[in-house]
Structure formats: C-alpha cells, structure tokens
Amino acid sequence: MPVSDLLASGFDVLLCIGLLWLAWQAITGTGLFRSVVMFMVFGLMMAVTWARLGSPDLALAEAAIGAGITGALLLNACRAAVSEMRSDEQPLRDRPSGVPKWLALPLSLAAGVGLAWLMHSIPRDGGPTPEAAIKAAETHFLDNPITSVLLDFRAIDTLLEMAVLLLALVGARVLLDQRRLPALYPVPDHPMPMLPSLLAMITPVLLLTGLYLFWAGSHAPGGAFQAGALLGALGVMYQLAGRFTPTHEPGTVNALLITVGLGLFSLFACLSLLWAPAPLSHPEQGAYALVLLIEFALMLSIAATLVLLFVGSRSLQLRRSTNHPGGRQ
Amino acid sequence: MLTDWWTIALVTVGCAFFLAGTVGLLRFPDVHTRLHALTKADNVGLGLICLGLMIHDGTLPGILRLGFIWILAIFAATVSAFLIARWHESAGTED
Numbered sequence: 001m002p003v004s005d006l007l008a009s010g011f012d013v014l015l016c017i018g019l020l021w022l023a024w025q026a027i028t029g030t031g032l033f034r035s036v037v038m039f040m041v042f043g044l045m046m047a048v049t050w051a052r053l054g055s056p057d058l059a060l061a062e063a064a065i066g067a068g069i070t071g072a073l074l075l076n077a078c079r080a081a082v083s084e085m086r087s088d089e090q091p092l093r094d095r096p097s098g099v100p101k102w103l104a105l106p107l108s109l110a111a112g113v114g115l116a117w118l119m120h121s122i123p124r125d126g127g128p129t130p131e132a133a134i135k136a137a138e139t140h141f142l143d144n145p146i147t148s149v150l151l152d153f154r155a156i157d158t159l160l161e162m163a164v165l166l167l168a169l170v171g172a173r174v175l176l177d178q179r180r181l182p183a184l185y186p187v188p189d190h191p192m193p194m195l196p197s198l199l200a201m202i203t204p205v206l207l208l209t210g211l212y213l214f215w216a217g218s219h220a221p222g223g224a225f226q227a228g229a230l231l232g233a234l235g236v237m238y239q240l241a242g243r244f245t246p247t248h249e250p251g252t253v254n255a256l257l258i259t260v261g262l263g264l265f266s267l268f269a270c271l272s273l274l275w276a277p278a279p280l281s282h283p284e285q286g287a288y289a290l291v292l293l294i295e296f297a298l299m300l301s302i303a304a305t306l307v308l309l310f311v312g313s314r315s316l317q318l319r320r321s322t323n324h325p326g327g328r329q
Numbered sequence: 330m331l332t333d334w335w336t337i338a339l340v341t342v343g344c345a346f347f348l349a350g351t352v353g354l355l356r357f358p359d360v361h362t363r364l365h366a367l368t369k370a371d372n373v374g375l376g377l378i379c380l381g382l383m384i385h386d387g388t389l390p391g392i393l394r395l396g397f398i399w400i401l402a403i404f405a406a407t408v409s410a411f412l413i414a415r416w417h418e419s420a421g422t423e424d
Contacts, residue, residue: 116363192412192415193410194407194408195408196410198404198408201404202404205401
C-alpha cells in the first residue's frame with residue numbers, strides 16, 4: 001500500500017474515532033454549554049466526513065446548518081435555560097414533564113432498528129431507481145444532479161421540508177408565548193467596538209457567498225438551503241450586534257419573507273397541473289428560470305425563518321445605526 | 330521537486346504552530362494567556378499552511394482563494410478573541 005493511501009486511511013480512522021468521541025461527549029457532558037460546544041464541533045467534523053465521502057453538497061449543508069445555525073440556536077436555548085434557572089421560577093429540569101426520561105433509550109433504539117430494517121429492505125443494488133435517476137440526470141436541464149433531485153425528481157420532499165420549517169417557526173412562537181421565556185439576547189445599547197468593522201467586512205462577503213451558492217446550485221455544489229443558511233447566519237450576526245430590533249408586531253415584510261418560499265412552491269405545484277398530469281412537473285419552456293425563481297424564494301424563506309427562530313420574536317426591524325462614540329457597555 | 334519541499338516545510342512549520350497553540354490553550358493559566366496562545370499561533374500556523382498550499386497550487390485563482398481564507402480567519406479570530414476577553418473582563422472572574 002502506498003504511503004499516501006496509508007495516511008488517508010489513518011486520517012479516516014482518526015475522523016471516525018473523533019466523531020464517536022465527540023458524540024459521546026455531547027450526550028454525557030456535565031454542563032449544557034459544554035455539550036452544545038461538543039455538538040457544534042461534532043457538526044464540523046461531520047462536514048469534514050461528508051467532504052471525505054465526496055459529497056460537497058452535504059458537507060456545505062452540514063457545516064452551515066448542522067454546526068452553524070443549529071449551534072447558535074442551541075447556545076440561545078442554553079442561555080435561556082440558565083437564566084431561567086437563576087431566576088426565582090422553578091428550574092426547567094425539575095418540572096414534572098409527564099414523560100419519564102428512560103423512555104428516550106427504547107424509543108431511539110426502536111427508531112434506529114426501524115430505520116435499519118427499512119434500509120435493509122432496499123435491494124443491495126438499489127433496484128431500478130439509481131440507474132433511472134442517473135440516466136435522467138444526464139439529460140436534465142439542471143447540471144447539478146443534487147439540485148435536479150431536490151427540485152424535480154423529489155420536489156415533493158423539498159416542498160414538505162419547507163412546510164416543516166414553517167411549522168417549526170410557528171411551533172416555537174406558540175411555545176415562547178405560552179412559557180414567556182426571558183427575552184433572548186437583549187439588544188445592546190452601545191455597539192461594541194470592533195463589531196461594526198467585522199460586520200462591514202463580513203456583510204459583502206456573506207452576501208456574495210450566499211448568492212454565489214444560490215447561483216451555483218444549478219450546476220455545482222450549492223443551492224437554496226446552503227445559501228439560506230449563510231444569509232441566516234448574517235442575520236444572526238446583525239441581531240447579535242444590535243442592528244436588528246426584535247418587534248412583537250408581525251411586520252408585512254417579515255411575514256412575506258417567511259411564507260414566500262412555501263407559497264411560491266405550492267403555487268407552482270398547483271399551476272403545473274395545467275401543463276402536466278402530475279403536480280410539480282416542470283414545463284417544456286422556461287423551466288430553468290422557474291427553478292431559479294423558486295430557489296431564490298426558498299433561500300429567502302429559509303434565511304428569514306432561521307433568523308426568527310434564533311431571535312425568538314415575531315419579527316425584526318432594521319434599526320438606524322446609533323453610534324455612541326467610545327461607548328462601553 | 331524544490332516547490333514540493335517548500336510546501337512540505339511550510340505546512341510542517343504551520344502544523345507545529347498549531348500544536349504549540351493547542352498546548353498553550355491547554356496549559357496556560359488564565360483566559361488572556363490562553364487567547365494569546367490561540368490567536369497568535371493559529372493565525373501564523375494557518376498563514377504558513379495556506380502559503381505552503383499556495384506554492385503547491387500555483388494557479389492564480391487558487392492562490393487568491395487561499396489568501397482569502399487566511400484573511401477571513403484572521404478577522405474572525407481577532408474579533409472573537411476580543412469578545413472573549415471583554416466577556417472575561419465584564420464577568421470579573423478569575424479562571
């Protein structure tokens with residue numbers, strides 16, 4: 001075996017051990033914060049693993065959504081839980097929840113066994129589907145096979161994913177209203193020095209990268225989910241730097257941004273019945289422009305939903321920059 | 330090939346900086362010295378690794394991209410180190 005192969009296998013073995021160790025640390029860690037950080041590092045290692053397995057699309061999505069945005073959401077929840085524990089209210093974990101904790105083990109085992117059984121029932125060579133998919137992808141009007149699967153072959157999955165995302169936001173809103181959690185991350189009165197310069201530098205870079213990923217999605221690794229996650233990360237940074245003010249009246253622009261992806265996609269599903277027997281079929285003419293339009297709407301909705309999930313408020317408003325020169329918090 | 334040796338040398342020295350930074354992060358006594366170890370060593374280490382890979386790549390787009398990665402990492406590391414140090418000051422705890 002050549003030395004380079006040996007090195008590569010050694011790296012893969014290290015990656016596997018590291019993943020298992022990080023997962024174990026994230027579950028059994030002593031503190032909430034520690035567990036969240038371990039989970040984020042796990043996400044990054046997972047992204048490296050996907051890249052090693054030759055799936056740059058998944059690697060991008062895992063790094064942006066799995067490690068980045070989910071990590072930020074978990075840190076937010078961790079902070080809310082800690083401040084709730086410190087307040088006079090009864091701590092979160094002592095409340096009777098009605099569901100015993102030990103149920104988690106048999107439930108996740110059952111889910112795992114069920115999934116494994118489902119996977120086992122798929123024929124070893126995948127049946128006729130892979131061949132048909134590869135053949136169809138070769139002549140497809142989208143050059144990226146991943147995007148043609150997401151927006152054509154299995155467009156119904158993407159449509160339902162968008163519905164899940166919207167439901168998640170609605171569910172989070174309902175829970176926040178019921179529990180009256182403390183305001184997460186109050187807007188700082190005085191902007192911290194250095195943060196504005198970082199924002200000024202990172203805004204064009206993230207915008208460019210996000211729009212590039214959206215554009216590249218039709219012929220190279222990228223797409224609406226990765227681009228939306230990047231733009232969502234930009235929104236999270238704006239919120240943390242106090243450029244966004246959370247508001248409790250849902251604004252029209254916010255509502256539009258959240259629903260435009262699912263709305264446009266559903267509209268397309270209905271309209272496509274005009275020219276095809278099945279919903280979500282692409283027309284002969286102008287399919288490429290249609291895909292770009294839908295992808296753009298999906299990207300906007302994903303970004304807006306992720307930011308609003310992070311902020312935990314009904315909507316956001318860009319506030320005029322109030323610079324207090326030399327102001328310290 | 331001479332360029333290959335340059336690449337190997339630069340990447341190895343870069344990795345040594347990463348190792349030193351990690352040891353510093355684990356062994357130094359308080360937040361400020363740990364940050365010092367982390368940011369300084371990681372920035373130089375990443376810079377050297379990027380430089381080595383630039384020599385290995387040799388094409389203009391590749392060189393520009395690697396340089397861009399390094400600059401972005403420096404920006405992020407600077408601000409995050411500043412924020413951690415500031416949080417440490419405001420928390421006022423000895424760690």
